[in-house]
Each structure stands twice: as C-alpha cells, then as structure tokens.
Amino acid sequence: MSKSIIIANWKMNPASYKKAENLVSDLLADITKNKKTKIVLCPPLLWLNGLSRKYKKSVSFGAQNFFWADTGAFTGEVSAQMLKSSGAEYVIVGHSERKIYLGEKDDMINKKLKSALKAGLTAILCVGERERGEDDEIPSIVEDQLKKALGGVNKNQLKKIIIAYEPVWAISTMSGSKPDTPDNAFRSSIFIRKVLADLYGRKAAGEVKIIYGGSVNSGNITAFIKEGKMDGGLVGGASLDHSEFIKIVELAGN
Ligand code: PGA
Helix, strand or coil, X not given: XXXXXXXXXXXXXXXXXXXXXXXXXHHHHHCCCCCCEEEEEECCHHHHHHHHHHHCCCCXXXXXXXXXXXXXXXXXXXXXXXXXXXXXXXXXXCCHHHHHHHCCCHHHHXXXXXXXXXXXXXXXXXXXXXXXXXXXXXXXXXXXXXXXXXCCCCCCHHHHEEEEECCHHHCCCCCCCCCCCHHHHHHHHHHHHHHHHHHHCHHHHHCCEEEEECCCCCCCHHHHHHCCCCCEEEECHXXXXXXXXXXXXXXXXX
C-alpha cells in the first residue's frame, strides 16, 4: 500500500507570519519519527515563499488558490507558475469555500486544474455535495463536478491529481457540521473511482489517490483510512493545532 497523505489546509490562518512559522517549527520538532505519512502544508499565500524557503527540506508545501492565466492584467492574482517558483509543489483546486464566497464555477476550476498541471504542480481537486439526500446516496453532482473539472485532462496528467472528497456539510465551519461516516466515505471513493474509470480506464483510475476532508481529527482519521479506504485526509481546523495535527499524521501512518 502506498503512503497516506495528510494535507493541512490552514485557510486564512494563523493571524501573523510569526505564528505560522511557530506552527511549522513546533510541528517539525515533534514529528521527527514520522516516515510513513506524506505531509503537505498549505499556508496563506503571502507566507508560502518564506515558509518554503525555510522549511522545504523537511516538509512539502502547497497553495490554496491561484489564477489560471500565466501572466497578464489580472489584478490581485498569482499564477500557478508563480506558486511553483515560490516553493509550492501542490495546490488546492475547487475548494467549496471558494465556490461559496468567491463564486468559483466549474469552468474556472477546469481552467485552474489544467494550469496547475501545466506548471508541474500536483493538484488537489476538491469535489463534494452541499447536501446529502435522505437516501444517503452520493449525489450525481459529484460526478458532474469531476467530469467538468477534468475536461481536457489526459490519462498521463491524472497521475498529478489527488481527489479530495469533501462533502460541504461535513466541513467543520459549516453550521451543524458533522464528519461523514467511514462507510459513506468508502462508498464515495468507489463512486469517484468508477467515474474516473469511465473517463480513463480502470488501471489509471485505480492509481489515483482519493482523500477525505470534512471535520477530520485524531478521533476519526483511522476509521477513514482503514474502513473508508481513503488514501489520507485534507485537514482544515485540526491542522492549526500542532499536537492534534501530529496525532493525525501518526495515526494515518499506522
Ligand atoms: P475542516 O476543513 O477540517 O475544518 O472541516 C476541511 C476543509 O475545508 O478543507
């Protein structure tokens, strides 16, 4: 079995560069034993360059967002290539918070995905429904999101994509949120692999890492990996508490 991957999505936290630096150094000081879990930290963009220069020998970095063009008149934006030259190896694409608060749509996500791949980044493509129906089935919107995001992406490029299944209702900051069950997560991963198999064939689909996101913590990560057969987790809130995050990383490697 390949290594689990745990990706920390710090979102717009913590409040200062100093605190961000402390978070990374506390984490690295305590995590020397970890060999079994791949760790990726996605700090706020402004601090990516500084943190990656200082710590990239010890941990991998990713970004949370970017714009799809390479250069040009796009005030306030940065490109995938700029992320890469600032030390990012990974980038999150299509996070639900960007859809909700910034109006990001499927066609933008598709352009971003292709731009990230062109720049040589590994894309963490987020999919997930806003609501789960009473039948508890994985809604077809997830298939739709995947197919639209992956339009024009070839089989070879699929190797540089991680799918993060994040049901929006399970994200810790949504009101009334609760984590999905490992059983549902398992069904989701089968569903997602089937969609990928239809697009790229079973072999290529079988090699894609599918991770779970939505209120991941040290109490549920083992179940998501063992019972849910997830390849890891995209961790928001719990990644800001270094001792909790370390536990998640260690449990993911067991
Ligand atoms: P959460 O966030 O772990 O705080 O639920 C996950 C995410 O939104 O990526």
